[in-house]
Amino acid sequence: xxxxxxxxxxxxxxxxxxxxxxxxxxxxxxxxxxxxxxxxxxxxxxxxxxxxxxxxxxxxxxxxxxxxxxxxxxxxxxxxxxxxxxxxxxxxxxxxxxxxxxxxxxxxxxxxxxxxxxxxx
Amino acid sequence: xxxxxxxxxxxxxxxxxxxxxxxxxxxxxxxxxxxxxxxxxxxxxxxxxxxxxxxxxxxxxxxxxxxxxxxxxxxxxxxxxxxxxxxxxxxxxxxxxxxxxxxxxxxxxxxxxxxxxxxxx
Numbered sequence: 001x002x003x004x005x006x007x008x009x010x011x012x013x014x015x016x017x018x019x020x021x022x023x024x025x026x027x028x029x030x031x032x033x034x035x036x037x038x039x040x041x042x043x044x045x046x047x048x049x050x051x052x053x054x055x056x057x058x059x060x061x062x063x064x065x066x067x068x069x070x071x072x073x074x075x076x077x078x079x080x081x082x083x084x085x086x087x088x089x090x091x092x093x094x095x096x097x098x099x100x101x102x103x104x105x106x107x108x109x110x111x112x113x114x115x116x117x118x119x120x121x
Numbered sequence: 122x123x124x125x126x127x128x129x130x131x132x133x134x135x136x137x138x139x140x141x142x143x144x145x146x147x148x149x150x151x152x153x154x155x156x157x158x159x160x161x162x163x164x165x166x167x168x169x170x171x172x173x174x175x176x177x178x179x180x181x182x183x184x185x186x187x188x189x190x191x192x193x194x195x196x197x198x199x200x201x202x203x204x205x206x207x208x209x210x211x212x213x214x215x216x217x218x219x220x221x222x223x224x225x226x227x228x229x230x231x232x233x234x235x236x237x238x239x240x241x242x
Contacts, residue, residue, distance in 0.1 A: 007135045014131035019204075026211065074211035081209075083140075084202045090147065090195035 005057070006083060009076040012056035017041070018049050022058060025072035029062065035070060126178070127204060130197040133177035138162070139170050143179060146193035150183065156191060 003011070012018055021035055036046040050070060053059040057076045062069040124132070133139055142156055157167040171191060174180040178197045183190040 004137055006140070007137060010131045010135035014128045014135060016125055016128060019127070022208070026208070072208075072211055074208045077205050077208050078212040081202060081205045084198050084205070087143070087147070087193075087195045087198045088202075090193055091199040 005076065006080060008056040009058070009080045012052050012058055013080075015049065015052075018053055021046075021049060021053065021070075022072055025059065025070060029069040029071045031067045031069055126197065127201060129177040130179065130201045133173050133179055134201075136170065136173075139174055142167075142170060142174065142191075143193055146180065146191060150190040150192045152188040152190055 017039060020039070024030060024035060024038070032043060032046055032050065035050070036043050039046065050059060054061065058073055060071050060073050062071065138160060141160070145151060145156060145159070153164060153167055153171065156171070157164050160167065171180060175182065179194055181192050181194050183192065
């Protein structure tokens with residue numbers, strides 16, 4: 001089974017260590033050794049996480065044979081954010097509906113008739 | 122190990138069937154049977170996906186004992202989008218850098234000396 005790009009991106013992000021690696025790389029390129037330092041992890045464990053990030057296209061490796069520095073490649077996050085944005089009206093919508101309800105309760109409680117008319121305007 | 126909320130959200134989204142279920146639920150609440158129809162999948166397989174979405178807080182179940190309709194709960198996507206937004210400058214930045222480079226190539230190719238000076242300004 002081939003994994004689609006969006007699934008690979010989300011799977012790569014579903015781990016706090018991998019998200020922390022990306023956060024570290026926003027400060028500049030780093031070797032695997034440099035990345036391993038702040039985490040209490042072995043180099044092979046960090047390398048494994050890096051491979052997941054690389055496969056998702058979120059990290060690229062430099063050509064310097066000794067260091068092969070890691071670099072963040074954020075463009076897959078753009079596609080993922082676009083996907084999420086489609087749902088924005090759902091998370092904003094629920095608050096809007098609550099806002100509308102509270103506003104209506106506040107201003108239109110006096111008379112039943114008024115409330116009916118206000119809804120039409 | 123407890124999985125943090127953000128990891129649970131990303132893990133839930135890392136599957137095309139689960140993303141399709143969410144897309145279907147934007148059109149209205151649906152029972153497990155209704156959700157299973159468009160997918161060539163057994164009810165237990167769909168139920169398994171729904172459990173992942175429920176655990177991530179992306180789907181809630183109604184109280185109607187017979188149907189227990191599924192509803193989309195988009196708020197975890199808000200947190201995930203906020204996390205991604207932090208990286209926006211990186212995916213926008215990379216295009217900016219490419220743009221700058223191409224512009225520089227176009228206007229400053231004539232003389233080596235000029236190109237050197239341009240870099241300083």
